[in-house]
Amino acid sequence: MSRFFVTTPIFYVNAKPHLGHAFTTILADAMTRFHRLMGDEAFFLTGTDEHGDKIAKASDEAGQSPKEYADQISGLFRALGPMLGAKPDHFIRTTDPEHIKTVQKVLQKVYEAGDIYFGEYGGHYCFGCERFYTEKELVDGMCPDHKTRPEYIAEKNYFFRMSKYQAWLIEHINQNPDFIRPARYRNEVLSLLESGALEDLCISRPKSRLTWGIELPFDQDFVCYVWFDALLNYVSALNYPRGEKFKKFWPANHIVAKDILKPHAVFWPTMLKAAGLAPYQSLNVHGYWLVRDTKMSKSLGNVVEPKQMVDAYGTSAFRYFLLREMAFGSDASFTEEALVGRLNADLANDLGNLFNRVLSMTHKYFEGKVPSPTAETEEDAELKRLGRDAMRNFQGHFAEFRTARALESLWELVRALNKYIDTSAPWTLFKNKDKARLGTVMYMLLEHMRKIAVHLWPVMPEASVKMLEQLGCCFDLDKVNLAKEPEVWGLLDSGLAVLQTSNLFPRVEVPEPAPPAALEVETPKAPAAEPKKKAPPKAPEGPVGPADSIEFADFQKLDLRVGTVLSAAKHPDADKLLVVQVALGDPEPRQIVAGLADRFSPEDLVGKQVVVVANLAPRKLRGIQSQGMILVAKDAEVTRLLTAAGTVDDGGKVA
RNA sequence: GGCGAGGUAGCUCAGUCGGUCAGAGCAUGCGGCUCAUAUCCGCAGUGUCGGGGGUUCAAUUCCCUCCCUCGCUACCA
Numbered sequence: 001m002s003r004f005f006v007t008t009p010i011f012y013v014n015a016k017p018h019l020g021h022a023f024t025t026i027l028a029d030a031m032t033r034f035h036r037l038m039g040d041e042a043f044f045l046t047g048t049d050e051h052g053d054k055i056a057k058a059s060d061e062a063g064q065s066p067k068e069y070a071d072q073i074s075g076l077f078r079a080l081g082p083m084l085g086a087k088p089d090h091f092i093r094t095t096d097p098e099h100i101k102t103v104q105k106v107l108q109k110v111y112e113a114g115d116i117y118f119g120e121y122g123g124h125y126c127f128g129c130e131r132f133y134t135e136k137e138l139v140d141g142m143c144p145d146h147k148t149r150p151e152y153i154a155e156k157n158y159f160f161r162m163s164k165y166q167a168w169l170i171e172h173i174n175q176n177p178d179f180i181r182p183a184r185y186r187n188e189v190l191s192l193l194e195s196g197a198l199e200d201l202c203i204s205r206p207k208s209r210l211t212w213g214i215e216l217p218f219d220q221d222f223v224c225y226v227w228f229d230a231l232l233n234y235v236s237a238l239n240y241p242r243g244e245k246f247k248k249f250w251p252a253n254h255i256v257a258k259d260i261l262k263p264h265a266v267f268w269p270t271m272l273k274a275a276g277l278a279p280y281q282s283l284n285v286h287g288y289w290l291v292r293d294t295k296m297s298k299s300l301g302n303v304v305e306p307k308q309m310v311d312a313y314g315t316s317a318f319r320y321f322l323l324r325e326m327a328f329g330s331d332a333s334f335t336e337e338a339l340v341g342r343l344n345a346d347l348a349n350d351l352g353n354l355f356n357r358v359l360s361m362t363h364k365y366f367e368g369k370v371p372s373p374t375a376e377t378e379e380d381a382e383l384k385r386l387g388r389d390a391m392r393n394f395q396g397h398f399a400e401f402r403t404a405r406a407l408e409s410l411w412e413l414v415r416a417l418n419k420y421i422d423t424s425a426p427w428t429l430f431k432n433k434d435k436a437r438l439g440t441v442m443y444m445l446l447e448h449m450r451k452i453a454v455h456l457w458p459v460m461p462e463a464s465v466k467m468l469e470q471l472g473c474c475f476d477l478d479k480v481n482l483a484k485e486p487e488v489w490g491l492l493d494s495g496l497a498v499l500q501t502s503n504l505f506p507r508v509e510v511p512e513p514a515p516p517a518a519l520e521v522e523t524p525k526a527p528a529a530e531p532k533k534k535a536p537p538k539a540p541e542g543p544v545g546p547a548d549s550i551e552f553a554d555f556q557k558l559d560l561r562v563g564t565v566l567s568a569a570k571h572p573d574a575d576k577l578l579v580v581q582v583a584l585g586d587p588e589p590r591q592i593v594a595g596l597a598d599r600f601s602p603e604d605l606v607g608k609q610v611v612v613v614a615n616l617a618p619r620k621l622r623g624i625q626s627q628g629m630i631l632v633a634k635d636a637e638v639t640r641l642l643t644a645a646g647t648v649d650d651g652g653k654v655a
Numbered sequence: 656g657g658c659g660a661g662g663u664a665g666c667u668c669a670g671u672c673g674g675u676c677a678g679a680g681c682a683u684g685c686g687g688c689u690c691a692u693a694u695c696c697g698c699a700g701u702g703u704c705g706g707g708g709g710u711u712c713a714a715u716u717c718c719c720u721c722c723c724u725c726g727c728u729a730c731c732a
Contacts (some may be wrong), residue, residue, distance in 0.1 A: 014732070227730080427689070
């Protein structure tokens, strides 16, 4: 059994969790679950970074102590995981006493080894630009912008002799292609290292300026500054140096966003080297989430609240979207429309509908029991090959953090199953009483669906468990061996009782596009996020779930009217559809194509008054324009037309 | 300014160590099925693979140059 240790960065407690934090957490959780399914022992670490000026300042303004302030924000980050369906194994805080002890231990060790020295930190500071300039940047000793002579500001501080390990680091990166990935960031780091001499890293601040930090063990007048504190969380969380966890799980697989590439790709490995520790295993760098192609920022008022998305669409759809949409290493764009697009196209139409149709057929043809397969055809073998390849590709990509491509691969199987249904036409087999073949076809589908459900556990744990339950299975991590799934066949037991219907991913209306960014600045409180959707994908199973409440304004959007059916006829190209003309009080009758042919004959409708949704967007149904919808009431047994208790003028409003 | 990444169908992107590589999904149009969640399946597209030049029998894929976009270059998490 191999081991897998994955980390998110520790999040700085100067702001609330946002989409970026959510994504990193979800990715780490998905990788953890994936490795557990593959049979590895995994450990997932996250936490908060709590020292530094910004926190000292912010807490001051809030009238709190830094610790109180940090406690509060850290709590928000601690709650992030559960909200997203993510389960970190440990949540570390840089204010934890154990962490502080570890930092001091490592500092002392590196200090004694001679790699920390006391020196002067300073530079040519231009007050106009509010920045330091290097000698090289100055033009004749003047600021290139202001043409003034910058002031030299100096401060004594401790430095880490990072430059000493530059050659070693270049060599290590060259020797280990997966040390930093994707390759673009590896190249970026290499060019950074090779372009110029690495400077030493300033790791302290005098207490006269900053007290909110970890005191240097070898000089009480200074606190540790930033990276020597923050980065060491990755080992202090494992109780370095003596902890069992450290011995078991180090080296780490880090996940970071591209903004903290340099500290993780340069500072951290050299720090480990200087402290006599093995380098981490891999650094996995992802891009930013943009909102409508713009960087997310509070000042623009376009910050996406993970909680709102989860509340509106559920953790499964949210996780699926993030992991499916962002190509590893690249930026991606978050919009609610895109999320809903994925939810409808991939989850509702392709996957959810697949489950629903297959479960329904299993009930119609086999009393809801998984049938036993018999002889397989070439077509079946072909499908299995495709499935095997899809699963192998999924696993290969997922293991290397390419979740988008992994899911793309898996969906090739989902689509193939829908296609297999079409070509093998179970309803025809049923009509022809070919039970043997029908059983094989259904088993092919059900067993593949089980495999898909298992593969999706890392991405959508909640939905995956439901899918398996619908197939009559119960999820047991210890019994799954994902690595073998592409090769083995027949793990789904015949005779299992499956659910009759599946409502995993109900379709959702496309939200109205958010107002332009300029408007959002004006009204930062009320951005698009208002989800006027229907049921979140919470509904466990069965046909009816409790409906979510809507606002009266939402109801008012419906234009419900009473009208008399003038004529009705079978749709020429559809079995279930009727083409109905309804008088709604307008000069022209309204043409509505209704899916009622299986329950009503045209004669049943003509002359009746019905209730119509009059402002439904027109749509062609099998080639014929439909301008509305006829309402019915139905239970498990019967379907009745919805109508008024007495006669009403055509066009009468329902309110 | 320096360094880096990228500019491929309406949209989001794959892809090519130079030769069936011009692709996928979404969106659009048309056709088919009826087990299913206005769902599924099939077919159809359009693309000067950013502009120009070069190397080659052959370049979207290599070289040069130009244009555009975005990052990093700030001990700042």
